[in-house]
């Protein structure tokens with residue numbers, strides 16, 4: 001299990017030679033990193049001992065920057081929970097799209113299927129009772 005630090009504990013490490021900060025609920029000891037920060041050491045000093053999540057995210061740090069963070073991870077911030085916003089987001093993703101109703105299609109040619117046999121029957125009747133009797137005469 002990783003170490004848990006309160007924010008007041010993190011706040012004690014706010015000097016150049018002992019520098020912690022928090023990003024998204026994780027505590028980082030970036031003492032050795034500050035001087036190498038591509039964005040300059042001042043940016044790191046300004047966030048020393050603080051929750052730097054907003055500052056870190058506002059810059060739009062690259063994927064690589066997020067990976068660099070892992071090297072300095074020392075533990076988790078006490079009482080940190082996922083924000084409600086994130087939980088709702090995840091729940092939304094789990095919801096399934098409603099199934100769209102496919103309209104029931106009428107079988108094609110249903111009218112012809114009735115009319116054609118009717119014409120055939122009518123033709124037979126006309127022949128049998130009208131034309132055939134006339135031919136006998």
Ligand code: HEM
Nearest residue numbers: 030038039043044047052055056059061062064065068069
């Ligand atoms: C402590 C963890 C931090 C790490 C590991 C980190 C890492 C990096 C890296 C790798 C870059 C180069 C550009 C990139 O890949 O995104 C960068 C640039 C930068 N960082 Fe950070 N950073 C950290 C914290 C901060 C904080 C707290 C600030 C506060 C404002 C900050 C401000 C900047 C700025 C202004 C740049 C320059 C952006 C640019 O050149 O466009 N960084 N950082």
